[in-house]
Amino acid sequence: MRVELVANVASGSVGRDGPERAEAILAEHGVEANVHAPGGGELEPCLSEALSRKPDVLFVLAGDGTARAAAEMAGPDGPMVAPLPGGTMNMLPRALYGERAWPEALKACLTHGEERMISGGEVAGRLFFVAAILGSPALWAEAREAARSGRADLAIMRAQRALRRAFSSRLRYVLDGRPKAKAEALTLMCPLVSTALDADERALEAAALDPTNALDIFRLGVKTVTGAWRDDPSVSVGRCRVGRAWAGGRIPAILDGEPVRLDDHVSIRFRPKAFRALALKDDAP
The missing domain is CATH 3.40.50.10330 (Probable inorganic polyphosphate/atp-NAD kinase; domain 1)
Incomplete structure (x- = not known):
């Protein structure tokens, strides 16, 4: 061997x-x-x-x-x-x-x-195998990375930017040919981790998160801890094999825990055989 x-x-x-x-x-x-x-x-x-x-x-x-x-x-x-x-x-x-x-x-x-x-997913040609988050909430991951590297000043600056972007730059998306929609963030989960999908499901679980104020975010956060986040009124859940998303500028994202910046228009697809x-x-x- x-x-x-x-x-x-x-x-x-x-x-x-x-x-x-x-x-x-x-x-x-x-x-x-x-x-x-x-x-x-x-x-x-x-x-x-x-x-x-x-x-x-x-x-x-x-x-x-x-x-x-x-x-x-x-x-x-x-x-x-x-x-x-x-x-x-x-x-x-x-x-x-x-x-x-x-x-x-x-x-x-x-x-x-x-x-x-x-299996896995692909966004803008980049693969992920657990989950991807597209939209302004992904900016918090950049603040986290700065804090992990010991740059408190940079972490504060990035956290302030994340707060400014909240509710100000919504994401547009189309999934599997369904009507165009918009949300604060789009989360894509692979069958490897999604509790709503079978392990052999040939699709991603797509969850659009669209809280409109701080109270919505707090309520969603509590439900995330209890595992009932899919039932929150600010969340829309479905399946996705192919799709696209776009915004007014470069899209902040997290792919399997790592923050990245994508172009302002990205493609999405499910990869049944990833590795x-x-x-x-x-x-x-």
Whole structure:
């Protein structure tokens, strides 16, 4: 079995000794692997090089952005990808491995792993495998990233900008040929995580969020905590295979936890075969 492992030691919960610990766990299970610990700015070239070796599986121990990039680069015809939880939010790792820390997730993959084709979504040519948020609420993620990097001044500035944009720049969209609509934000969830979709559903769950004031936002926030957000009057839920969205300027977005800026007009589509994951069997402890 040919195994490559790429670890970002500067990410979230990996730790400086992460590569050595991962290599030891692999060795305990009789697996020899090429373990890489690239420096800043070298992650994507390292992923590309690891994939070029045509391994049976690529383990990625890093944050959400690197996990998403690795799955996108591998695609449905590439090797299996196992995104271990090495970041802060760990959206894709949690969807695949639950709340396991990365050493336990790695061990479970080695003892109870199986191949699974994962579907996903595509916005403006960029893939996501958990969820995407389009619209002004995504600006809060930019404030979060600034705070995480220790830039309190930049975090405050971005939070103020997010407040100014709230309720002032609505998103227009069309999904599956239905009539044009508008909302404050459009959320797209993949079958991997949506509780409203079966795992083999060939569509995204699309939820349009259109609160009109602070009270609506508070009520929606409470219902999100309780899991009843779909029943809120400011939310419209449906399915989406293809669509498009547009706004008066560049669209802020979050793809699998990572903030991005998109053009003012974007296409949306469901990808039934996005990448091959090393997931866990149902009887995994």
